[in-house]
Amino acid sequence: MSNHSIDIAGPSAVRRSMPRVSGLWVLLGLIAIMTMMPLVASPYALLLMLPFIGYSIALLGFNLLFGTTGLLSFGHAMFLGLGAYTAATLTSKFGVLSFEVLLLTAALVSGLVALVTGALCVRYTRIFFGMLTLAFGMLFHSFLFKFYSITGGDQGMRVLRPLLLGMEWRGGKTAFLTGPFYYYALALFALLSIAMWRISQSPFGLHLRAIRENAGKAAYVGVEIFRMRLAAFVVSAIYGGVGGTILAVTTGLADPELAYWTHSGNLVFMAVLGGSGTFAGPAIGALAFVLLQDFVMSITQYWRFVMGGVLVLLVLFMPQGLSGTIEALANRRRGGR
Amino acid sequence: MAGLVDVVLGGTFHAAVLFLVAAGLQLVFGVQKIVNLACGSFYALGAYFGITAVSIAISLGMPPLMFFPVLIVAGLAIGLVGFPIERVLRTIYRRDESYQLLITFGLLLMFQDVFRFLWGATPRTMDNVYLAYGTAHVLGVRVPTYNLLVITASLAIALGLGAFLERTKIGRIVRATAENRDMAEGLGIDASKIFALVFTVGCMLGTVGGALVVPSGAASLDMAVELVVESFAVVVIGGLGSMRGALVGALIVGVMRAAAISLMPELEMLSVYLVVVVVLIVRPAGLFGKAAA
Numbered sequence: 001m002s003n004h005s006i007d008i009a010g011p012s013a014v015r016r017s018m019p020r021v022s023g024l025w026v027l028l029g030l031i032a033i034m035t036m037m038p039l040v041a042s043p044y045a046l047l048l049m050l051p052f053i054g055y056s057i058a059l060l061g062f063n064l065l066f067g068t069t070g071l072l073s074f075g076h077a078m079f080l081g082l083g084a085y086t087a088a089t090l091t092s093k094f095g096v097l098s099f100e101v102l103l104l105t106a107a108l109v110s111g112l113v114a115l116v117t118g119a120l121c122v123r124y125t126r127i128f129f130g131m132l133t134l135a136f137g138m139l140f141h142s143f144l145f146k147f148y149s150i151t152g153g154d155q156g157m158r159v160l161r162p163l164l165l166g167m168e169w170r171g172g173k174t175a176f177l178t179g180p181f182y183y184y185a186l187a188l189f190a191l192l193s194i195a196m197w198r199i200s201q202s203p204f205g206l207h208l209r210a211i212r213e214n215a216g217k218a219a220y221v222g223v224e225i226f227r228m229r230l231a232a233f234v235v236s237a238i239y240g241g242v243g244g245t246i247l248a249v250t251t252g253l254a255d256p257e258l259a260y261w262t263h264s265g266n267l268v269f270m271a272v273l274g275g276s277g278t279f280a281g282p283a284i285g286a287l288a289f290v291l292l293q294d295f296v297m298s299i300t301q302y303w304r305f306v307m308g309g310v311l312v313l314l315v316l317f318m319p320q321g322l323s324g325t326i327e328a329l330a331n332r333r334r335g336g337r
Numbered sequence: 338m339a340g341l342v343d344v345v346l347g348g349t350f351h352a353a354v355l356f357l358v359a360a361g362l363q364l365v366f367g368v369q370k371i372v373n374l375a376c377g378s379f380y381a382l383g384a385y386f387g388i389t390a391v392s393i394a395i396s397l398g399m400p401p402l403m404f405f406p407v408l409i410v411a412g413l414a415i416g417l418v419g420f421p422i423e424r425v426l427r428t429i430y431r432r433d434e435s436y437q438l439l440i441t442f443g444l445l446l447m448f449q450d451v452f453r454f455l456w457g458a459t460p461r462t463m464d465n466v467y468l469a470y471g472t473a474h475v476l477g478v479r480v481p482t483y484n485l486l487v488i489t490a491s492l493a494i495a496l497g498l499g500a501f502l503e504r505t506k507i508g509r510i511v512r513a514t515a516e517n518r519d520m521a522e523g524l525g526i527d528a529s530k531i532f533a534l535v536f537t538v539g540c541m542l543g544t545v546g547g548a549l550v551v552p553s554g555a556a557s558l559d560m561a562v563e564l565v566v567e568s569f570a571v572v573v574i575g576g577l578g579s580m581r582g583a584l585v586g587a588l589i590v591g592v593m594r595a596a597a598i599s600l601m602p603e604l605e606m607l608s609v610y611l612v613v614v615v616v617l618i619v620r621p622a623g624l625f626g627k628a629a630a
Binding site for chain 2 (some may be wrong): 066072074120123124126127128130131132134135136138139142143145146147260261262265268269272301302303304305307308309310311312314315316319
């Protein structure tokens with residue numbers, strides 16, 4: 001009994017910071033569980049985890065823009081596409097196979113493109129920001145789709161198996177993906193989670209939250225809105241590029257669908273499904289999305305209908321997403337009568 | 338010269354259809370402040386239903402020449418699905434834009450599988466009626482008379498819609514609700530009725546557009562998602578919420594695409610998005626939009 005009253009009376013700062021601290025731990029805990037998975041899980045389940053890792057990394061970046069800064073991009077798939085096509089171009093056209101080089105180049109290319117497009121996009125907010133990012137995304141998609149000689153058009157481009165840490169890995173495709181590549185991607189996911197955690201807890205992250213809450217006030221107390229938003233855009237693009245590279249190596253193919261606007265829509269779907277208000281939410285959303293889509297696709301060819309229905313119900317009844325709902329339930333129990 | 342006329346006529350035909358969908362999008366955005374991603378689904382729905390309606394009409398012994406009015410009626414009738422959809426959407430009018438975009442995105446996904454279920458995954462065409470009205474000569478170019486009919490019908494709808502919004506009492510109420518919902522309700526207007534009306538009309542514009550385009554092409558599962566970005570382009574170029582903007586934007590996009598197809602096919606959609614980007618940078622509110630919406 002007395003415990004309850006202490007909990008309620010506790011300073012609100014504690015309660016507010018508690019879920020935030022747990023955000024990183026939730027992710028790291030998830031990653032720890034996933035390092036054990038190869039011992040028990042089937043190769044199929046492991047192959048399913050790779051897109052999850054790719055999407056999670058991209059969503060960590062996406063949420064810096066959406067959840068933290070309050071800018072909804074409807075063209076974020078462009079950066080996944082940039083990462084994928086960078087990997088494809090380097091491996092199959094230039095014979096560069098080092099995965100580290102692929103990642104760095106993908107990050108660099110995405111970051112540079114984001115610097116240019118972002119400088120134009122972040123001058124606007126709300127629906128105009130969404131539309132402008134959508135337009136840039138579709139610009140890139142139609143370039144991929146139509147310039148056959150450079151990008152392979154609708155056929156896409158092959159992504160060759162990269163060298164990890166300069167070493168060549170033998171064995172079949174599945175053995176490579178579920179073995180060394182799985183651990184590599186997982187380690188990358190852990191590193192990038194910690195990095196994003198540091199970013200979101202830094203003064204920079206604080207500036208972004210201030211901009212989201214009230215841009216006018218933030219500007220008044222000296223936050224450089226344009227530069228901060230642009231920086232967030234570039235960081236999120238870099239994460240997108242890295243995520244896209246992992247996706248492309250997993251499927252062995254970079255195709256224009258990666259940059260199509262519905263793919264951007266899926267990213268938003270995942271972020272909201274998990275709950276964009278929390279640190280770990282989008283990654284949880286990616287996990288739920290990947291598992292749900294796989295499950296629904298295995299039982300019916302009308303999986304889009306089910307996914308669309310889930311999305312509609314989600315918006316109507318669970319706008320805080322999975323993590324937000326769980327948190328609210330936990331709070332209600334803790335603060336219960 | 339003939340090439341130019343060809344491009345302009347082809348572009349205008351496309352623009353006529355695009356205008357209808359974009360006008361629906363504008364109407365709904367203007368009044369409900371929702372950017373409706375499902376507008377593409379309404380278009381595809383009109384197209385599929387149009388095929389079914391015409392084939393039923395012909396099997397009932399209706400002369401092929403009657404297919405044009407059949408298409409219009411079919412488009413209007415199936416547009417009524419907007420009414421129940423508005424019931425669902427009405428719960429989120431006051432929520433954040435991201436949720437509104439997402440829920441209509443969900444509807445778009447759902448519709449895609451409804452089409453797959455009802456009409457199959459292979460594209461459906463309506464044969465033998467496209468040229469039922471013969472061809473006409475315009476400035477030395479042969480065009481199907483049907484295209485001219487569609488352009489005329491679209492213009493008539495544009496004028497009718499304009500007259501409805503500007504001249505009639507309900508039109509004035511709609512505009513007042515768009516301007517300030519709370520104030521309109523304060524004056525005793527039942528805004529929820531206006532919303533239901535506006536959304537249904539917006540939906541009908543999309544379905545009629547789809548029904549009218551289908552004789553010249555095919556109804557396919559991709560047409561919904563493809564049209565969404567195109568009508569977005571129209572709306573952005575013309576300015577969110579402006580009917581005049583939809584008309585001009587549709588003409589720009591339609592003619593631009595037709596020109597790109599005949600000059601440099603690779604640039605077909607690229608050119609459209611380039612215009613969008615330039616317009617958003619130079620005049621973010623669009624050509625006819627209100628500044629800083």
